[in-house]
Amino acid sequence: MDTAACEHISRMLARISDKWTLLVVRTLGHGPRRFNALRREVGEISQKMLASTLRELEENGFVSRTVTPVTPPQVEYALTDLGREFLKPVQALAGWVVANSSRIDAARAAYSERRAHE
Secondary structure, eight states, X not given: OOHHHHHHHHHHHHXXXXXXXXXXXXXXXXXXXXXXXXXXXXXXXXXXXXXXXXHHHHXXXXXEEEEEOSSSOEEEEEEOHHHHHHHHHHHHHHHHHHHHHHHHHHHHHHHHHHXXXX
């Protein structure tokens, strides 16, 4: 591949492969969520980080944001068609992690053991 294509791929992967993006997309794969429900389900994410992640996902076309004009306004986030397509490799990666966690843990323990005897 040429340099421009590699740089483009690198930029795109940087946008979509961080921890919070993957967790938010995986959570929204179960259906639309309001901000606080999404925050509870994702876990240890700060309000600021979730807001930033959702903005980036919306900017890149993965998430839609719907505001219901009630008092107070309700905002719901959902995956777009592009987001649902992205969910497939996210789920595959999560499945791979689950299937290989014990192998990774064993490799880490063996590495620590080797390093301790050096």
